[in-house]
Amino acid sequence: MKTTTMKWALMAIMSGSMFFSCKKEKENTPECGKTLTGLAGSYKLTALQYKSGANAEPADYMAYMDDCEKDNLLVLKSDGTYDYNDIGSVCSPDGTEHGTWVVEGNTLTSDGILNGTIGSYDCKTLVYYIDNAIEKGDRLTYTLVRQ
Numbered sequence: 001m002k003t004t005t006m007k008w009a010l011m012a013i014m015s016g017s018m019f020f021s022c023k024k025e026k027e028n029t030p031e032c033g034k035t036l037t038g039l040a041g042s043y044k045l046t047a048l049q050y051k052s053g054a055n056a057e058p059a060d061y062m063a064y065m066d067d068c069e070k071d072n073l074l075v076l077k078s079d080g081t082y083d084y085n086d087i088g089s090v091c092s093p094d095g096t097e098h099g100t101w102v103v104e105g106n107t108l109t110s111d112g113i114l115n116g117t118i119g120s121y122d123c124k125t126l127v128y129y130i131d132n133a134i135e136k137g138d139r140l141t142y143t144l145v146r147q
Contacts, residue, residue: 032123034103040078043126045070047143054137061140066091074114074144076101084113116142 031038048065049058062070071088072095084097101110106118108128116128119141126144133140 034106034118034121036076036080036103037078038123039103039121039126040076042147043074043076043144044147045072045074045142046145047141049141049143050134051139051141052135052137058141068092069095073147076114082110082112082114116140 045062048061050061051058068086068089068091073085073087075083075085077083080100080102082097082099082101084095086095097112099110099112101108101114103109103118108114108116108118116130119127119129121127124146126146127141128144129139129141131139
């Protein structure tokens with residue numbers, strides 16, 4: 001009798017611990033993909049690198065930017081519009097822009113600052129690049145982090 005009671009008690013404890021240890025998936029998690037909805041959010045530029053050729057060492061182009069440009073915020077909206085906000089230290093003239101953007105596959109296109117090919121996106125960091133940005137064979141790589 002004691003053995004049966006202990007078996008049932010042990011099974012109940014194990015079942016209860018398995019039930020409470022499983023994490024429930026969030027039901028309202030936003031889509032994380034290369035779509036308008038998946039990319040929508042606020043981003044800050046954290047790195048900008050330039051390579052003059054495939055074998056060239058990357059140069060830090062953020063070092064050449066004005067401080068008032070380094071704190072700007074890009075807000076991508078799921079309706080296909082964007083706001084580029086000149087916040088913090090404001091440039092003169094103000095660098096704020098508004099426009100439209102689309103993503104098709106790995107290609108970002110806008111009527112303003114957001115154009116290029118998505119290299120990677122993990123729902124937090126968006127890396128995209130522009131080939132032949134200044135001269136043939138070069139690459140300008142932007143790294144944006146979701147805020």
